[in-house]
Amino acid sequence: MSPREPSIPASWELVVGLEVHVELATATKLFCGCANRFGDEPNTNVCPVCLGLPGSLPVVNARAVELAVRLGRALGCGVETSAFARKNYFYPDMPKNYQITQYDRPTNSDGRLELPDGSVVGIERAHIEEDTGKTTHMGSGGRIHDAVYSLVDYNRAGVPLVEIVTRPDIRTVEQARACAGELRAVMTAIGASDARMEEGSMRVDANVSVRPAGSGELRTRCEVKNLNSLRSLGRAVAYEARRHVGLWEAGERPRQETRHWDESGGRTISGRSKEEVEDYRYFTDPDLVPLTVDGAAVAEVDAALPELPAARRAGLAAAGVAAEAAALVVERGQDGLVLAAVAAGADPGLTVTRVVNDLALDDWSQVTPEGLAALAGMERAGKLSATQSKQVLAEMAATGGDPAAVAQRLGFKAMAEADLEAAVDEVIAAHPGEWARFCAGEGDDRKKMAGFLTGRVMRATRGRADGAAVNRLLTNRAIRP
Amino acid sequence: MAGLARLRFTDDELDELTGQLAAVLGHAADVEALDIADLVARVHPMGLGDVTRPDEVRPSLDRDQVLAQAPVAESGRFRVPPVLGEAP
Numbered sequence: 309m310s311p312r313e314p315s316i317p318a319s320w321e322l323v324v325g326l327e328v329h330v331e332l333a334t335a336t337k338l339f340c341g342c343a344n345r346f347g348d349e350p351n352t353n354v355c356p357v358c359l360g361l362p363g364s365l366p367v368v369n370a371r372a373v374e375l376a377v378r379l380g381r382a383l384g385c386g387v388e389t390s391a392f393a394r395k396n397y398f399y400p401d402m403p404k405n406y407q408i409t410q411y412d413r414p415t416n417s418d419g420r421l422e423l424p425d426g427s428v429v430g431i432e433r434a435h436i437e438e439d440t441g442k443t444t445h446m447g448s449g450g451r452i453h454d455a456v457y458s459l460v461d462y463n464r465a466g467v468p469l470v471e472i473v474t475r476p477d478i479r480t481v482e483q484a485r486a487c488a489g490e491l492r493a494v495m496t497a498i499g500a501s502d503a504r505m506e507e508g509s510m511r512v513d514a515n516v517s518v519r520p521a522g523s524g525e526l527r528t529r530c531e532v533k534n535l536n537s538l539r540s541l542g543r544a545v546a547y548e549a550r551r552h553v554g555l556w557e558a559g560e561r562p563r564q565e566t567r568h569w570d571e572s573g574g575r576t577i578s579g580r581s582k583e584e585v586e587d588y589r590y591f592t593d594p595d596l597v598p599l600t601v602d603g604a605a606v607a608e609v610d611a612a613l614p615e616l617p618a619a620r621r622a623g624l625a626a627a628g629v630a631a632e633a634a635a636l637v638v639e640r641g642q643d644g645l646v647l648a649a650v651a652a653g654a655d656p657g658l659t660v661t662r663v664v665n666d667l668a669l670d671d672w673s674q675v676t677p678e679g680l681a682a683l684a685g686m687e688r689a690g691k692l693s694a695t696q697s698k699q700v701l702a703e704m705a706a707t708g709g710d711p712a713a714v715a716q717r718l719g720f721k722a723m724a725e726a727d728l729e730a731a732v733d734e735v736i737a738a739h740p741g742e743w744a745r746f747c748a749g750e751g752d753d754r755k756k757m758a759g760f761l762t763g764r765v766m767r768a769t770r771g772r773a774d775g776a777a778v779n780r781l782l783t784n785r786a787i788r789p
Numbered sequence: 790m791a792g793l794a795r796l797r798f799t800d801d802e803l804d805e806l807t808g809q810l811a812a813v814l815g816h817a818a819d820v821e822a823l824d825i826a827d828l829v830a831r832v833h834p835m836g837l838g839d840v841t842r843p844d845e846v847r848p849s850l851d852r853d854q855v856l857a858q859a860p861v862a863e864s865g866r867f868r869v870p871p872v873l874g875e876a877p
């Protein structure tokens with residue numbers, strides 16, 4: 309969980325749209341046969357096409373188009389005949405002095421994305437373009453402004469990207485994070501991209517503005533870049549929103565500009581001004597012909613789409629799993645296991661608690677739905693404490709096997725009621741102050757003391773005690789000392 | 790223009806290129822003079838569509854050969870003057 313960010317005053321409303329670039333999981337680049345691979349030696353995956361050498365001609369990668377259409381359909385977009393344009397600019401990250409992108413004819417437009425909380429963010433477009441090379445600024449600070457010179461690696465130049473542009477429908481920091489997280493989940497579910505923010509295969513920019521709550525107007529926005537994690541996205545949006553509110557309330561106004569998120573400083577820093585609109589002199593790339601995707605091809609893509617995260621969450625909810633847990637289970641790809649365990653008779657809540665609490669387990673392949681259901685059954689019947697149940701599950705994941713057999717091998721038996729009572733009484737005797745506060749306390753203090761005393765019992769019994777049973781005993785003792 | 794594009798030419802080459810450039814500009818002027826009020830805009834001059842290639846890796850160039858074309862290279866990368874401003 310991210311730390312809580314101070315929110316903006318209730319009289320203001322946040323307005324955010326995201327621009328998300330994802331690298332497509334192809335074997336080769338968008339317009340040439342060079343390998344699309346992260347982490348290779350610099351400039352080893354380059355050829356005349358991606359270096360922009362005279363006389364070379366680009367040819368579109370069919371797989372990239374297929375993945376882009378799959379992505380568009382997963383976002384509910386309409387797929388239209390598209391064309392490639394040249395975006396002209398002078399910057400050494402593109403050796404051609406232009407980037408090939410889709411301008412007025414994107415492949416995908418007008419879609420929607422449903423977030424785990426049920427809200428919907430509109431998708432304006434999802435167009436295909438080529439990635440740029442990687443420049444490293446050499447100099448005192450490694451930053452642009454004090455660079456003495458720059459080094460360029462063109463391995464990434466020409467890697468296929470889809471840029472997803474959402475509508476400015478996002479109203480909270482949490483929703484901004486959830487939107488990027490959901491896009492990542494969709495990308496990986498359909499195999500379009502590995503969508504790793506830390507490796508740059510998914511890059512998120514946020515357009516942030518604020519307005520008086522309920523006003524419906526769109527005020528000056530700033531584009532925040534350099535967001536390398538969902539956590540950074542949340543922090544940057546919160547910071548930028550507060551900055552805007554501060555400016556408006558002081559009678560000033562934000563400048564329309566690009567800003568960079570400074571992770572260590574926890575702030576955004578002014579970058580390029582957007583007051584003059586850049587003129588990229590877009591025009592149709594004469595070397596590339598239009599892409600048509602007919603209805604039959606779209607139907608084929610639709611038929612091959614796997615069940616998407618939103619539908620999978622709905623499936624878990626229908627099986628009785630709480631919404632928040634369902635989101636986590638789907639994110640981790642454990643929904644098939646949980647559904648099968650529930651079908652095998654397991655209690656949904658308990659099963660999900662086990663699965664969600666043990667997300668740290670790397671390999672779940674040995675855990676069968678029947679085994680998981682049996683484990684949940686043993687825990688529910690009080691034959692295993694929660695702590696023991698977790699250990700049994702870890703062992704099941706490591707070596708396979710039936711939970712009853714594993715529990716026996718580990719020497720786990722539920723504590724006899726008499727032993728548990730003795731342990732509870734010992735703890736009560738050893739901590740009279742806390743016990744008195746538990747008996748007299750109300751609400752939070754009583755809960756705090758219950759946690760303390762239960763913890764002591766757990767420690768004394770080395771986790772063999774069942775937390776719920778301890779709690780029940782403590783309550784009984786408090787009523788009838 | 791050669792200066793802007795960081796290209797170096799001899800005077801003879803410049804004379805030849807200047808002539809060629811004049812022809813290109815002349816052609817552009819001819820096109821501009823046409824009356825196109827009745828023409829419908831189209832995406833691409835050729836009637837072609839959907840030219841694609843399979844997603845198969847082809848050999849890339851040898852890096853030494855590539856970097857030999859660069860004015861300066863360092864650590865396997867192209868070395869360029871410090872860039873003013875940011876990438877678009």
Ligand SMILES: [Zn+2]
Nearest residue numbers: 340342355358
């Ligand atoms: Zn290439």
